[in-house]
Amino acid sequence: MTKNQLIQLIHIAQSQLGLDDETYRALLVTETQKRSCAKMTKPELERVYEALKTRGFKYTGVKKRHPAPAVRVSDRRGDIKKIRGIWITMGCQGFISDSRDAALDAFVERMTKKFTGGLGIKNHAWLDPNLAAHVLESLKKWHTREIVERLSLVSGVRYNNGVLYLPDGTSYNGYDKITQLYEAVINKKYRRGK
Numbered sequence: 001m002t003k004n005q006l007i008q009l010i011h012i013a014q015s016q017l018g019l020d021d022e023t024y025r026a027l028l029v030t031e032t033q034k035r036s037c038a039k040m041t042k043p044e045l046e047r048v049y050e051a052l053k054t055r056g057f058k059y060t061g062v063k064k065r066h067p068a069p070a071v072r073v074s075d076r077r078g079d080i081k082k083i084r085g086i087w088i089t090m091g092c093q094g095f096i097s098d099s100r101d102a103a104l105d106a107f108v109e110r111m112t113k114k115f116t117g118g119l120g121i122k123n124h125a126w127l128d129p130n131l132a133a134h135v136l137e138s139l140k141k142w143h144t145r146e147i148v149e150r151l152s153l154v155s156g157v158r159y160n161n162g163v164l165y166l167p168d169g170t171s172y173n174g175y176d177k178i179t180q181l182y183e184a185v186i187n188k189k190y191r192r193g194k
Contacts, residue, residue: 017052
């Protein structure tokens with residue numbers, strides 16, 4: 001430690017231990033025969049510092065300034081959790097290459113620019129309910145397109161007016177039904193592969 005750092009620590013210790021000026025000066029004189037830290041050598045400052053530690057001073061370090069706290073998943077509204085859930089699912093299914101929150105935030109910013117005068121919302125957790133509804137619907141449509149494109153590789157699968165038709169004649173209408181079908185297909189594929 002430098003002399004200046006030691007002097008700062010001694011002054012922090014004086015404050016932390018609640019030493020009035022008279023008591024503080026008496027301690028300095030007792031340890032070094034000097035009344036001021038500025039006149040002390042480095043070994044003398046170290047002696048004072050050690051004496052303050054034996055009297056109960058504990059230096060815990062400088063407190064760092066933290067940025068605004070991150071929004072925890074548990075603090076998010078249901079619509080925000082759903083957006084994040086679809087995003088992560090799309091990553092797990094291989095439809096997007098980056099399913100981290102930073103990539104979702106970039107998507108949200110692009111999606112919301114037209115609703116916010118070109119600025120966009122930089123964090124998905126900051127979406128108001130109206131904007132969240134727009135983002136959620138866009139994400140569902142994108143996810144559905146990806147699923148349909150992949151399922152269309154199977155002969156006889158068709159998609160028309162929001163309805164997915166399988167070769168056996170069954171149909172699936174809407175985001176929830178189509179994603180459930182896709183999950184069932186994936187689960188069946190992997191169970192069979194074991």
